Amino acid sequence: MSSLAPSARTRVIREPQRAVYDRDIINQILDEGFICHVGFIVDGQPFVIPTGYGRIGDHLYIHGSAASRMLKNLSQTIPVCVTVTLLDGLVLARSIFNHSMNYRSVIVLGQAELISDRDEKMAALHALSEHIAPGRWDQSRQPNEQEFKATSILRLPLTESSAKVRSGPPNDDEEDHALNFWAGVLPLHMVPSEPIPDPQLRPGIPIPENVKHYSRSSKR
Amino acid sequence: MSSLAPSARTRVIREPQRAVYDRDIINQILDEGFICHVGFIVDGQPFVIPTGYGRIGDHLYIHGSAASRMLKNLSQTIPVCVTVTLLDGLVLARSIFNHSMNYRSVIVLGQAELISDRDEKMAALHALSEHIAPGRWDQSRQPNEQEFKATSILRLPLTESSAKVRSGPPNDDEEDHALNFWAGVLPLHMVPSEPIPDPQLRPGIPIPENVKHYSRSSKR
Numbered sequence: 001m002s003s004l005a006p007s008a009r010t011r012v013i014r015e016p017q018r019a020v021y022d023r024d025i026i027n028q029i030l031d032e033g034f035i036c037h038v039g040f041i042v043d044g045q046p047f048v049i050p051t052g053y054g055r056i057g058d059h060l061y062i063h064g065s066a067a068s069r070m071l072k073n074l075s076q077t078i079p080v081c082v083t084v085t086l087l088d089g090l091v092l093a094r095s096i097f098n099h100s101m102n103y104r105s106v107i108v109l110g111q112a113e114l115i116s117d118r119d120e121k122m123a124a125l126h127a128l129s130e131h132i133a134p135g136r137w138d139q140s141r142q143p144n145e146q147e148f149k150a151t152s153i154l155r156l157p158l159t160e161s162s163a164k165v166r167s168g169p170p171n172d173d174e175e176d177h178a179l180n181f182w183a184g185v186l187p188l189h190m191v192p193s194e195p196i197p198d199p200q201l202r203p204g205i206p207i208p209e210n211v212k213h214y215s216r217s218s219k220r
Numbered sequence: 221m222s223s224l225a226p227s228a229r230t231r232v233i234r235e236p237q238r239a240v241y242d243r244d245i246i247n248q249i250l251d252e253g254f255i256c257h258v259g260f261i262v263d264g265q266p267f268v269i270p271t272g273y274g275r276i277g278d279h280l281y282i283h284g285s286a287a288s289r290m291l292k293n294l295s296q297t298i299p300v301c302v303t304v305t306l307l308d309g310l311v312l313a314r315s316i317f318n319h320s321m322n323y324r325s326v327i328v329l330g331q332a333e334l335i336s337d338r339d340e341k342m343a344a345l346h347a348l349s350e351h352i353a354p355g356r357w358d359q360s361r362q363p364n365e366q367e368f369k370a371t372s373i374l375r376l377p378l379t380e381s382s383a384k385v386r387s388g389p390p391n392d393d394e395e396d397h398a399l400n401f402w403a404g405v406l407p408l409h410m411v412p413s414e415p416i417p418d419p420q421l422r423p424g425i426p427i428p429e430n431v432k433h434y435s436r437s438s439k440r
Contacts, residue, residue, distance in 0.1 A: 009262075009265065034307055034321070034408075035305065035307060035321065035323075037257040037259075037268050037303055037305070038268070039257075039259040039266035039267065039268035039301070040266055041261055041264070041266050042229075044261070044299060045229065045299050045301070045329060046259035046260055046261050046266050046299060046300060046301045047259065047301050047327075047329075048257050048258070048259035048268050048301045048302070048303040048327070049303070049327075050303065050305040050323065050325050052321065079264060079265050079266060080266060081259070081265070081266045081267050081268045082268070083257055083268040083269070083270065085255065085257070085270040087254055087255060087410070090352055090353060092353060092356065092360075092431065093360065094360060094361055095360055095361040095362075095363075095367070096345065096349050096356075096357065096360045096361065096362055096363050096367075097363050097364075097367035097370075097371070099349060099352070099356070099360070101254070101255065101272065101352075103255075103270065105270050107267075107268070107269075109265060109267075125316065129316050129319060132310055132319070132321075133310060133312060133406075136312065136316075136319070137316065139401055139402065140312075140313065140314060140315055140316045140319070140401055141314055141315040141316065141396060141399055141401065142315075142316055143315075143316050143317050144317075147315070147316075147317035150317075151317070169416070169418045169419060169420070170418055172418075172420075176361060177420055177422070178422070179361055180422070180425065181359055181360055181361065181425070182359065182417070182421065182425045182426070182427055182428050182431070183417070183418040183420075183421055184415050184416050184417040184418045184421065184427075184431075185415070185416045185418075186353075186412050186415050186416075186431055186434055187412065187413045187414070187415075187416065188254075188410055188411070188412055188413075189410070189411055189412075189413060190307070190408055190409070190410055191408070191409055191411055192310075192406050192407065192408055192409075193407045193408075193409060194407070195404050195405070195406050195407075196389070196404050196405045196406075196407065197402070197403070197404040198389045198390055198392075198403040198404045198405075199389060200389070200392075200397055200403075201402065201403055201404065202397070202398070202400070205400065205401070205402045206402065207402060207404075208402050211312065211402070211404075211406055214310075214406055
């Protein structure tokens with residue numbers, strides 16, 4: 001288990017007991033999430049855009065078409081915040097004040113950079129694809145030259161990252177335990193339903209096993 | 221149906237065919253989401269924090285403990301971006317390039333303001349609570365004076381907002397339809413499982429019906 005010393009910026013100030021700086025836990029949350037929310041600044045206004053991402057070792061690769069508009073050329077970088085949040089349940093306390101949610105979230109701060117190296121960009125596209133649906137890369141036509149050029153990928157080091165985790169039952173005040181209200185957790189799960197074949201699918205192509213038995217939690 | 225003229229900032233530039241400026245649709249997405257991601261700026265660095273929210277008419281009320289640290293006093297405002305994203309499915313195309321996700325997202329830009337008016341703050345707390353679990357306000361102890369003061373709520377007008385929606389099957393290039401790859405959509409749903417009573421729950425308190433039969437889509 002490796003651990004990151006929090007920087008002044010990633011140190012969790014509000015509810016520090018929920019803070020996690022362990023890289024294994026940070027990686028687990030990043031690998032389980034589907035999408036991230038990327039924050040960047042344009043003319044003093046923050047923007048937050050949902051987008052796909054993938055992880056390779058100590059770097060996050062994010063689909064950068066929106067944020068990359070901010071980069072005038074490949075040698076620049078822009079400050080971003082990438083946040084991945086997994087919602088695990090509603091925490092229903094006896095008091096309104098102690099209502100909460102069970103969640104796991106990761107925040108990564110840093111300078112995002114457009115990838116120009118060909119091999120790294122192809123590896124990143126592979127990581128983005130496998131992140132969403134493991135095995136999918138080999139079940140699809142891979143990018144041609146034009147598509148490859150049309151895709152912007154941003155790289156962000158995981159150096160400055162932290163996680164926040166809340167789990168378990170409500171934390172009601174001691175005196176509220178006597179109240180006649182129900183309290184507990186309503187767990188929430190992101191689950192797939194039956195795959196819907198493309199109306200234009202050629203006849204005789206079965207649903208691949210990895211799609212049929214898609215399960216996020218067993219991904220790694 | 222009311223419609224918002226997009227501002228230069230909320231006009232969707234990437235994939236404009238997915239843009240929606242209709243307020244009814246924007247409201248539906250906001251009302252179905254559990255959490256939002258709030259973006260704000262500290263010392264030139266964007267931060268993106270997941271938090272709870274509620275809507276009353278033309279305003280969004282967000283749990284502001286993180287972002288409100290930026291506000292030195294009640295008369296100030298800070299520029300924020302609030303993004304709510306609902307993930308509806310994985311779009312598995314024949315080509316890697318046309319892989320996508322089905323989603324509905326709303327972006328609200330504007331100046332967030334700490335609420336000071338007592339009645340408005342209580343109404344906002346009610347909206348935040350009912351947003352997560354309708355009916356919960358009357359099944360809990362309501363905030364006392366100390367809790368009321370300890371909670372920061374930010375208000376953001378919905379004036380400058382836009383939605384982006386992708387739905388339906390993959391959009392593969394015509395020539396890729398001949399390929400022997402499966403293509404289609406894997407729908408995703410956020411669903412509850414069995415409520416878990418608090419280990420300290422007093423005996424004889426049944427699970428409330430609204431928790432037992434919790435369903436997000438039938439919320440409104």
